[in-house]
Amino acid sequence: MCAAARLLAILIFVATGPAVAQEKHLIDPTPPGSLNPEPLPPLQNPDAPSTPAKELFARKPTPFPGLPRSIGGYFDGCLAGAAPLPITGSAWQVMRLSRNRNWGNPQLVRFIERFAENANKVGWNGLLVGDMSQPRGGPMLSDHKSHQIGLDVDIWFTPMPDHVLSREERELGSATDVVAPDQLDVDPEVWAHRHVELIRTAAQDPAVIRILVNAAIKKALCREAGADHTWLFKVRPWYGHAEHFHVQIACPADSPECKPQPAPRPRDGCGHELDFWFKESSLHPPPSKPKPPLTLAGLPPACKQIVKAP
Numbered sequence: 001m002c003a004a005a006r007l008l009a010i011l012i013f014v015a016t017g018p019a020v021a022q023e024k025h026l027i028d029p030t031p032p033g034s035l036n037p038e039p040l041p042p043l044q045n046p047d048a049p050s051t052p053a054k055e056l057f058a059r060k061p062t063p064f065p066g067l068p069r070s071i072g073g074y075f076d077g078c079l080a081g082a083a084p085l086p087i088t089g090s091a092w093q094v095m096r097l098s099r100n101r102n103w104g105n106p107q108l109v110r111f112i113e114r115f116a117e118n119a120n121k122v123g124w125n126g127l128l129v130g131d132m133s134q135p136r137g138g139p140m141l142s143d144h145k146s147h148q149i150g151l152d153v154d155i156w157f158t159p160m161p162d163h164v165l166s167r168e169e170r171e172l173g174s175a176t177d178v179v180a181p182d183q184l185d186v187d188p189e190v191w192a193h194r195h196v197e198l199i200r201t202a203a204q205d206p207a208v209i210r211i212l213v214n215a216a217i218k219k220a221l222c223r224e225a226g227a228d229h230t231w232l233f234k235v236r237p238w239y240g241h242a243e244h245f246h247v248q249i250a251c252p253a254d255s256p257e258c259k260p261q262p263a264p265r266p267r268d269g270c271g272h273e274l275d276f277w278f279k280e281s282s283l284h285p286p287p288s289k290p291k292p293p294l295t296l297a298g299l300p301p302a303c304k305q306i307v308k309a310p
C-alpha cells in the first residue's frame with residue numbers, strides 16, 4: 001500500500017468507524033437484471049477450503065428451515081429461517097427479481113411493511129425495494145459487502161409508479177440518481193423535499209440503527225431537515241448510494257448469535273464533518289486492491305451447516 005493510499009484508509013477509518021468502512025458501493029449496485037436468469041454451473045470442488053463462501057451461498061435458492069436466526073456480523077454472517085418479502089405489497093414492489101435477494105430476517109420484512117405504510121403518510125406512493133439478502137444470507141457474488149444476515153435493505157430513490165410493475169420493468173428499469181454530476185450536491189432537477197421526508201421516516205423507525213447515503217444527499221438533508229436534527233445521526237455518508245439508500249436494522253433480540261455493530265456517534269454529522277467527503281481524493285478515490293474472498297472459515301461455524309444443508 002502506498003503512503004497516500006494508507007492515509008486515505010486511515011482517514012476513512014477515522015471518519016466513519018471500522019464497521020462501516022467495509023461497506024463499499026463504489027460500483028452501482030443496481031445494474032439491470034435478467035429476464036431469463038441461467039442457473040449457476042455446479043462447482044468443481046465445493047468442499048475445498050479455498051472455495052469462496054459467496055459461490056456456495058449464491059447456489060442456494062431456498063432458505064434454511066426453522067426459527068429465524070441472524071448469525072454473525074453484517075459483513076460476515078448468514079441467515080436461517082429467512083422470510084421472503086412479497087414482491088408486490090400494499091405500498092412496495094420488489095425490483096430485480098432475478099437476483100432472488102428479497103429475503104430477510106422476519107424483523108426486516110416487518111420493518112419494510114411498516115416503513116412503506118409510514119412513507120405513504122408523508123406522500124410517498126410506495127417503495128421500490130432493491131437487495132435484501134440471499135435465502136441463506138452470506139456473502140454475495142456482486143460487490144455487496146454487507147447484507148449478509150438479513151438485516152439490510154436497499155431502497156430506491158425512484159418513487160413507485162402507480163401500477164403493478166411488469167417483470168421487464170422490474171429487471172430493466174433504472175433507478176433515479178439524485179446526485180448532481182459533480183457530486184457536490186443533489187441534483188435539483190430530481191431531488192425533492194419528499195426525499196427528505198422519506199429518509200426521515202426510515203431514520204425515525206426505532207428498529208433502524210444506520211442509513212447510508214451519498215455525502216451530497218447528507219449535505220442536502222442537513223440543509224433541509226429544519227429544526228429537528230435528532231434523527232440525522234443515523235444517516236451516514238458513504239460512497240455511491242446516489243440511486244438508493246441502504247437501511248440497516250438492529251440485531252433482533254431473538255438472534256443471540258447476531259454480532260451488533262457499534263452505534264453511530266450521537267451527533268448530526270453536518271457542517272465540517274462532511275468536508276472529508278468533498279475532497280478530490282474522496283470524490284474520485286483510487287481503486288482499492290481487491291481483498292481475497294471470504295471462505296467458510298471466515299464465517300461463524302453455524303454458517304457452514306446452513307449453506308451445506310440441502
Ligand SMILES: [Zn+2]
Pocket residue numbers: 147152153154245246247
Ligand atoms: Zn446496501
